Amino acid sequence: MYNPTVARLTYRAVLGRRRAAILFILPALLLVMAVAVRSFNGADDQIAASLLGGFGIAAMVPLIGVIAGTGAIGPEIDDGSIVYLLSKPLKRSSIIFTKLIVAIAVTMAFSAIPMLIAGFVLNGNGQQIAIAYTVAALVASIAYSAVFLLLGTVSRNAVVIGLIYAIVWESVFGSLVEGARTLSVQQWALALAEDIAGEGLVGSDVGLPLAIVLLASVTTLATWYAGRKLRVLKLAGEE
Template sequence: MYDPTVARLTYRALLGRRRALILFALPVLLVVIAALVRGITGADDQTASDVLGGFALATMVPLIGVIAGTGAIGPEIDDGSVVYLLSKPVKRPTIICTKLIVAIAVTMVFSAVPTLVAGLILNGNGQQIAVAYTVAALVASIAYAAIFLLLGTVTRHAVVFGLVYALVWEALFGSLVAGARTLSVQQWSVAVAHKVTGGDIVTSDVGLPAATVLLVAVTVLATWYAGRRLRALTLAGEE
């Protein structure tokens, strides 16, 4: 379920000059914010959790997921070059799985690594906060990549809808509105972070068993439906 040629082309598309600049900008901003906060407040566990949860997990990770997930396939569908890819002797599920793996890898590298660095800057991993949010970022990267890859196969405006989801639902409603938190990838991943810390610094409205089931279900269903959409696109092109 993995094709090296498809992977190489997808990496090249995602790490092109313009997208690479955007991908690097958010992690750099997080590290700068962490350094400034540490300089102003010193090492404080609650402050570290607030910064990592409020900016890294609620804003940076979903935005990077939007860029990687939609960019893995959306541009090819928009400009019609996906027809050439589909004409190759590669199974459609293999194409989707390969692009998902690439999107997950890019999202993880550009979100989890800077989250760990920022956490170490903020409080030196006191109470395992840096590691907890890093693990949460890794887990969230998988679900976000699948969701936004699906979005890239569903609409030509995937980036716009992805940004609305990331900034409005995840960053705003997912953090502030109690009812929406149970349907937020952010809160599901925070449940994982809570388990890692084992304390009260990191809290989630969703229990770990439910969060695990929801993360797996969303990832599997999004990947499956993206494959169906790609097969439908193939049939339309062949007709």
């Protein structure tokens, strides 16, 4: 299923000069804030949880997911270069699977690793906070990558739609409308963090069993539907 050639082309697209610059900004900002907070406040478990959750999980991870997920395929469809891949004797499900793996790898690298470092800087992993939020970032990276890869497959406005979901739905509606929290990748990921660090420091409105089911279901369905959409995508002159 995994194709090295497709992976190489996808990494080149996602980590292009412009996108790479954007990808580095958010992790760098998190680390700068972690150093500043530790310098001024010392090791504080609650502050560490608030920063990692309020900025890391709520903003950094979904935004990086948007960049990596949509960038894995959206630009190729927009500029027509996807024709190069579709004209090759490759299964279209293999193309989607490979691009998903690349999107997940990039999202994890630019979100989970900085999250772990920031957690240790903030309080030395006291109360398992660094580990808890790193696990949440890893799990969220998988779901976000699948969802935003699907968006890149079905819409030319994938980045805009992704930003609306990440910022408006998860951050705004997720904090104001109780029912919206159940349909939030952020809340599903926080359920795992809560199980590791404890309810006092991490809070989620979704129970762990339901969160696992929803994460697995959304990732699977988004990947399947992205593959289906790519299979029915016709090349110019193709019957």
